[in-house]
Amino acid sequence: EVQLLESGGGLVQPGGSLRLSCAASGFTFSSYTMTWVRQAPGKGLEWVSAISGSGYTTYYADSVKGRFTISRDNSKNTLYLQMNSLRAEDTAVYYCAKAWEVAGEPLDNWGQGTLVTVSS
Amino acid sequence: SYELTQPPSVSVSPGQTASITCSGDKLGNKYACWYQQKPGQSPVLVIYQDTKRPSGIPERFSGSNSGNTATLTISGTQAVDEADYYCQAWDSTTRVFGTGTKVTVL
Numbered sequence: 001e002v003q004l005l006e007s008g009g010g011l012v013q014p015g016g017s018l019r020l021s022c023a024a025s026g027f028t029f030s031s032y033t034m035t036w037v038r039q040a041p042g043k044g045l046e047w048v049s050a051i052s053g054s055g056y057t058t059y060y061a062d063s064v065k066g067r068f069t070i071s072r073d074n075s076k077n078t079l080y081l082q083m084n085s086l087r088a089e090d091t092a093v094y095y096c097a098k099a100w101e102v103a104g105e106p107l108d109n110w111g112q113g114t115l116v117t118v119s120s
Numbered sequence: 121s122y123e124l125t126q127p128p129s130v131s132v133s134p135g136q137t138a139s140i141t142c143s144g145d146k147l148g149n150k151y152a153c154w155y156q157q158k159p160g161q162s163p164v165l166v167i168y169q170d171t172k173r174p175s176g177i178p179e180r181f182s183g184s185n186s187g188n189t190a191t192l193t194i195s196g197t198q199a200v201d202e203a204d205y206y207c208q209a210w211d212s213t214t215r216v217f218g219t220g221t222k223v224t225v226l
Contacts, residue, residue, distance in 0.1 A: 045220070
C-alpha cells in the first residue's frame with residue numbers, strides 16, 4: 001500500500017523559512033516523479049513544484065520560483081520542499097503526491113497534508 | 121497563463137445525473153483528469169486520460185473531453201458523492217488545476 005506522510009508544517013513569520021518532508025513507502029520511490037500541491041484555506045488546489053525520479057529535473061510554479069526548492073533523497077524515500085522568503089499568501093495545506101507513470105501523469109496517491117501558516 | 125474554468129457549484133438529486141464542466145483553450149488536445157475532495161480529506165483521482173477510471177472508482181463516474189471542454193459525469197449520484205471536484209491538465213511543464221466545483225446532493 002502506497003503511503004505518503006508529510007511533516008514540517010507550522011507557524012512561521014513573513015520572510016522566514018520552513019522545510020517540509022514527505023516520507024514515502026509502498027512503492028519504488030526512485031522510479032516516480034513526485035509533486036507538491038497546496039491548498040489555501042477555503043480555496044482550490046494549486047500545483048507548486050515537481051521533481052523527476054532521479055532528482056535531476058525540477059519544475060516550479062511562477063508563484064514560488066526563486067523562493068522554494070524541491071529535492072529528494074531516494075536512499076531515504078523522502079521528498080522535501082525548502083520554502084524561503086515566505087509570504088502570507090503561502091499559507092496553505094501542502095500535499096505531496098505521486099505521479100502515475102502513464103500519459104498525462106495523473107496524481108494517483110496523495111498524502112494527508114501539512115499546514116503552513118505564515119503570519120506575524 | 122493557462123486557465124481551467126469550472127462552475128462553482130452543481131446541485132443534483134439522489135439518483136440523478138450530475139455533469140461538471142471544465143473549460144480551457146483547446147483542452148480537447150490535452151489529457152484531462154479529475155479529482156474528488158471531500159471535506160477535511162485529501163484529493164482522490166477519479167478520472168484520468170479523459171475517460172479512464174482508476175481501480176476502485178465506481179462505474180457511475182465517467183469522463184469526456186472534446187474541443188474546449190472536459191466533462192465529468194456522475195450517473196445515479198449518491199449522497200457519498202457530495203464533494204469538491206477539480207479538473208487538471210498540463211500547460212507545457214506546468215500542471216494546471218481547475219477552479220473547482222462543489223457538488224451538492226439534495
